[in-house]
Amino acid sequence: MTDSIHIPQDDLALYAMRALSPEEAAQVRAHVDACAECREELAALSGDLAAVAMSVEQQELPAGARERFLNRIAADARTDSQSAPTPAARGSVVSIDSAPRRSARPSWIAWGAVAAMLVIAAGLELRVRFLRGQVALQARVIEQQQQANAKAQMVMDLLKDPTAQHVMLTAAKSKPAPMAKTVYMASKGALLMQASNLDPLPSNKTYELWVIPMKGAPMPAGMFKPDAAGNASVVMPDMPKGIEAKAFGVTIENAGGSATPTMPIVLAGAAPAAGL
Numbered sequence: 580m581t582d583s584i585h586i587p588q589d590d591l592a593l594y595a596m597r598a599l600s601p602e603e604a605a606q607v608r609a610h611v612d613a614c615a616e617c618r619e620e621l622a623a624l625s626g627d628l629a630a631v632a633m634s635v636e637q638q639e640l641p642a643g644a645r646e647r648f649l650n651r652i653a654a655d656a657r658t659d660s661q662s663a664p665t666p667a668a669r670g671s672v673v674s675i676d677s678a679p680r681r682s683a684r685p686s687w688i689a690w691g692a693v694a695a696m697l698v699i700a701a702g703l704e705l706r707v708r709f710l711r712g713q714v715a716l717q718a719r720v721i722e723q724q725q726q727a728n729a730k731a732q733m734v735m736d737l738l739k740d741p742t743a744q745h746v747m748l749t750a751a752k753s754k755p756a757p758m759a760k761t762v763y764m765a766s767k768g769a770l771l772m773q774a775s776n777l778d779p780l781p782s783n784k785t786y787e788l789w790v791i792p793m794k795g796a797p798m799p800a801g802m803f804k805p806d807a808a809g810n811a812s813v814v815m816p817d818m819p820k821g822i823e824a825k826a827f828g829v830t831i832e833n834a835g836g837s838a839t840p841t842m843p844i845v846l847a848g849a850a851p852a853a854g855l
Contacts, residue, residue: 594608757845758776759772780831785836787831801813
């Protein structure tokens with residue numbers, strides 16, 4: 580070492596971290612350009628800081644972090660200036676602001692760790708929360724997929740099992756629909772009707788059979804009431820001969836019957852001779 584004045588290691592560390600004021604940074608830059616030893620020391624500090632920076636994910640400094648960091652450095656500098664021994668082997672060491680030079684590197688390393696923690700603290704916590712959320716989400720997805728796979732396998736096993744019972748379900752048996760069959764011979768005026776599954780009627784109502792001729796109005800062909808099983812019949816009512824029938828119908832009338840059908844017609848059927 581040929582120079583008798585050198586930049587303290589603390590100031591070099593602050594310069595490397597761009598934490599000095601513009602005036603102080605200019606003084607350090609001018610000295611480092613002319614001093615090989617300080618230039619070498621600055622290079623070592625810059626390399627250490629770069630290693631710290633590359634080891635963490637870069638995040639924006641939290642609000643007030645730089646001020647707290649500089650205050651901490653200032654406090655440590657005051658403490659060290661009171662307790663640091665006078666350099667002997669390397670000659671006089673004078674700081675830009677007349678503070679004694681430090682020779683031990685561990686102090687600024689602690690500051691670098693604090694700075695790195697301030698830089699990544701907020702981002703690291705957010706990163707950890709994000710990763711935990713991703714892990715929890717993946718766990719739920721895997722669990723749901725496993726449940727779906729298990730259910731699908733159970734369905735396949737059930738369909739393939741020869742001992743499984745296969746049952747076809749249908750609607751409950753409904754009441755048979757009312758129906759009637761009529762046999763008619765126009766040339767003789769002969770008529771026979773047999774009905775089944777008829778609904779019961781009130782005492783003041785009756786079913787009435789009608790012959791609907793090819794021409795003219797419907798003709799009454801007999802009244803009837805079903806028994807408890809819904810069966811009823813009309814046998815040889817008094818009918819004129821030679822009346823060609825187009826269709827037959829049954830209506831519900833008052834107890835004494837009617838001269839004309841009362842709508843609706845509850846049972847109806849076309850006569851084959853009518854081509855219907």
